[in-house]
Amino acid sequence: MTSSHLQWLITRKTSSFVVRKRNVKQPFTTEPLHLTNRHCFKYNTLVHRNVIGVEPAKDKNGFVVVMKSKKKVFKPKASMVRMQIKSGPRHTLAKLRNIVKSGYRKDCRQAVLKKASAIIRSEKVRVPKKGKPTKKAE
Incomplete structure (x- = not known):
């Protein structure tokens, strides 16, 4: 099992759940079980155990x-x-x-x-x- 940090570095730019919009610095995410819908490592549900x-x-x-x-x-x-x-x-x-x-x-x-x-x-x-x-x- 690889570390969650390594998984995050691999998937953060290429995740299919990421939603980018114009004039918005922080992208959003549509992951299931996500708490804040902000695309960040802390709340990511794919990489954490x-x-x-x-x-x-x-x-x-x-x-x-x-x-x-x-x-x-x-x-x-x-x-x-x-x-x-x-x-x-x-x-x-x-x-x-x-x-x-x-x-x-x-x-x-x-x-x-x-x-x-x-x-x-x-x-x-x-x-x-x-x-x-x-x-x-x-």
Whole structure:
């Protein structure tokens, strides 16, 4: 197994997930499980062995935490472990924080929590405010 730095040096210019735009210095990426969508070594999901990602649940209730298993490194589809967390916003973020603290990429903890809270916020149903009633003209 080669080091992640060597893999990054080989794939950073030629990755098919990179999206470059005019007048933008930092290119973007469309990798699955990517936390910030910025093309950089820290958040790259292809070269690191420990990867954690957050994606919205299909039933729009909570979110799904996806982690790359260390056991099945050479089988990409089987190496992904998915678990849905859906027990209220504060409780789910606390669970996610404990998962990240227990050994999955402590340097990415802030980005994981930020993405999970954005997903929770997007699922929240907003009730439109009622406008003031208009007075009838006599």
